[in-house]
Amino acid sequence: NINNNEGKELFKKRQKYYQIIISLLEELQEERLDIHKSINDNDYNDDELFHFEFFSWYIEPSPNRTEQDIVEFDSKYLEDFLKNISETDISKKELLVTYYAKNNRYIDAAIVCKELTDELKGITLIERSAYLSR
Numbered sequence: 001n002i003n004n005n006e007g008k009e010l011f012k013k014r015q016k017y018y019q020i021i022i023s024l025l026e027e028l029q030e031e032r033l034d035i036h037k038s039i040n041d042n043d044y045n046d047d048e049l050f051h052f053e054f055f056s057w058y059i060e061p062s063p064n065r066t067e068q069d070i071v072e073f074d075s076k077y078l079e080d081f082l083k084n085i086s087e088t089d090i091s092k093k094e095l096l097v098t099y100y101a102k103n104n105r106y107i108d109a110a111i112v113c114k115e116l117t118d119e120l121k122g123i124t125l126i127e128r129s130a131y132l133s134r
Contacts, residue, residue, distance in 0.1 A: 018053040051077040071099045090119055
């Protein structure tokens, strides 16, 4: 049974290790090596916290990748990550739509598109139709 302070300290220690790993992955990416394979084949494959840290870093602006590239990862944690970030940043729902479409989950993609049309204020009828017809 870990108290809150101990849990926070363990979390901080893990985050330090994750930042080291992410720095190494960034170097791999600069060398144009396959970062997707590195993530999918690592010892952290079952570590949800690591994946969330990695994905948070990955969607940050970079000359080596685009935000949309994140949907290329084959991670059991990616959907939850995308749902989580799209709750606080409506612009990230586009990533969730892309993820669903890439995985042939068109009904889920349509539901998110519908949510987008309901949540976006001030969009035109044409823009609304474009979201709904994706």
